[in-house]
Amino acid sequence: MTQRNQDKAVTEFLAEAEDILEGIGQSLIDLESGMKSGAVNPEVINTIFRGAHSLKGLSGMLGFFRVSELSHTLENLLDNLRLGKLALTGAVMDCLFESLETLNSLIAKIGQAGDDDVETGPSLSHIDAILSGEDSEKPSDGSPLGGVELAASVLEVLTEYEEHRLMENIRQGARLYEVQVTLDLTTFDDDLQELTKTLGTLGEVITTLPSASDTPESTIRFNLIIGTPHGETELREVITLDTAVLREIQYSTEVKPVQAASRPSRPAEQGAQGRPAGTEQSFTGELKGLTKTVRVDITKLDALMNSVGDLIQKKNMLYGLAWEMKKESTLAGPANDLLRITDAVDRKLQELQEGILDVRMIPIGQIFNRMARIVRKLSNASGKKINFSTSGEDTELDKLVIEDMADPLMHIIRNAIDHGIEPPEERERLGKPVEGTIRLDAYQKGNHVVVEVSDDGAGIDAEQVYAKAIAKGLLEEQDNLDEDYLLKLLCLPGFSTADEITEVSGRGVGMDVVKQNISALGGVIDIQTELGRGTRFFITLPITLAIMPALIVRCSKQTFAIPLNAVSENLIVPGDAVRTVEQKEVIRLRGRTLSLLRLQEIFRLPPSENPKNKAHIVVAGLAEKKIGIIVDEFLDKQEIVIKSIGTTLKKIRGIAGATETADKRARLVLDVSALIEEATQGVQTA
């Protein structure tokens, strides 16, 4: 392999490995909650097993032997779990999570340094310890296969895994059925897959065995054994094949163990080849699914999006040209044609744009999974009991937004565990449930996605925060205190309510960084807290950053764009409606006071020529915070692609970037959340 191919292979490996580990992480969370509720879904263990197996293969191919060694050992452990030789306990869960962490560090190291030089010894010996102690932990249930009304020829061909699943179903008191189907040779693949899927909704397909007995020509017969809590009528309802023959398999529950123990256990790595038709089927089914997806570098999508943005501007120029032509009576005919064609182009461009946007969107559940792992780790480390729940995992956001949300979310959650949730003894004393709750909820609200992080901990004591800020010299003594103010204090650089730095949250990053990251995404953060009851953070984010409609305004002969997702309305009010309260200009809008900000003033633009008797106000704001931005004129609405004005200038407050408008000029795009912050800060510190 050439160096270049090798590099490319490693890059692909990393992306794939990250996906696999992400999947394993999710499955581990599911597995743990299954363990707690006493109903482990065997398919979850199989999924993790397959993940470890793929990782072993991939890493071995590229010579990352530590990765393959660990995933191989992990695979052994999982195989024992699969076969019921090892009971799923808290200790096993810990070991699985630990292995995942180690695998994550290995992959991270490969990404950074190109080698997998990370200590794997502790994880390996941990797994070995569990594996060597497996006999003592083995569930001592009897294997009642002898009392099952199944032909010996069938019992003999069951794999160890299928036998285990059969026993497990019996142990749980499920009803067993044998479904015999005769399928046409040309279509049996799809038919069987369809049937397996349908039956899977009612119970577990334990095995699928091809039957050699006399079948009509060009057909093949299968016997499926199913374990289900449902009765025969329900099964008949879902089975649409008319060739299907259904029979309930009777079994007596009190029988002695049979041959299971005497059967030599098959080495784990042969598992894949030894699997019977049924499991193979689902296996290849997933492989097919994988090959249909393409991994794309997000920068390539950015480039495409840029091209579409440019095309949209060109299309706007075409419209302009067509309207100009229409003014000439001799050109009216071609002008109308041009308009029609441009309309068609417009529709196609919209499709293209939506298509690309759609590709960029990923469900936020991905980072929720990461957070679940963090909560688990931190609750173990801090000795606090935490129940973590999520909703809205399917809510979609731009890939880039999601990536940049991981750190802020992690920080808020760390804070909640460290400062919010009380120790168990204290919670008991307070009459609260011993187990604290942290929730992550995502939902769409108009053009935005709101992510809520809530805990039922102690809440934040505003007085204490205030006293601390003064003690630290971060602010002068002031009278007015409200929740908004609290958030600002929390977000001051260098502010931390924990007196000593703890391992959990004291990593030198503060809420100021959280707020900065969220602002950089065009989002805002709000806080609600109640002493003794808990704290809630609301993070409101734009769905995408790639392309957006914007209001074009003029102020002091300059043109600016304001993203429409931040604009709630435009007002033109008489000049005397603007009043001055505490040196700040405000208007009354539907019974509420709206702070105003003159763009001309804050940007120190030349005095505007606009008459004083009318004020053009753009009411802008996200979530609950709104301000009115006074401009000279509203121009129009355009689709814009926000571009950076370069790393050298990105620190300028109040400007999110620039865009090229239809007149080919560069126009500045206002950063509404930064302006709101400035305006509200002005109110409180004036």
Added chain:
Amino acid sequence: MVEQNIIDAFLEQMGPLLDEEPAQVAPETAGTEKATERYLDLMGFQLGDEEYAVDIMRIREITTLLEMTPIPRAPGYIAGVVSLRGNITPIFDPKKKIGLPQTERSNRARIIVLNRNDEQVGILVDAIIGAARVALGSLEPPPAVIRGPQAEYVSGVARDADRMLIVMDIDAITRVEGAAGSWKRVAEPASPEER
């Protein structure tokens, strides 16, 4: 390839700088390794009455003056942004940055668009003089005569025979120092948010 007469014209214009130059002996290596010598191609331009040059390999394009969109709260040496075929490009005014006297912009004024890391930035110049090739070995640190604030924007002086070219440090001239602009309103008390 640039025509020889343009180079000559350029070097001739560079000539006056020599008058201020204290006598120095060119390094011995210069001229002795003609066969293997490597060159640096420069583009010369005018800022007011003074003449500078930048590495040609860093130039993306040279355009006539475009209408620039001023950036509020940006330092004064940023003339604004322009959109070059959809690429948003900040334009720096080196005269303001270096502290040279401001002069009228004539119709010879140009924007030199340069690579800066992966981005493009532009500098405003009063006129383009032309290209010149100097031996790489003849590059020297800026002499003592270029002093004060000017020195940090000069990456070196190229000697070619008895001529001297001042090579501008593109990264230094297009750098924004510290927090960009004074975005704090005067009325506001300094808060710790300012970094």
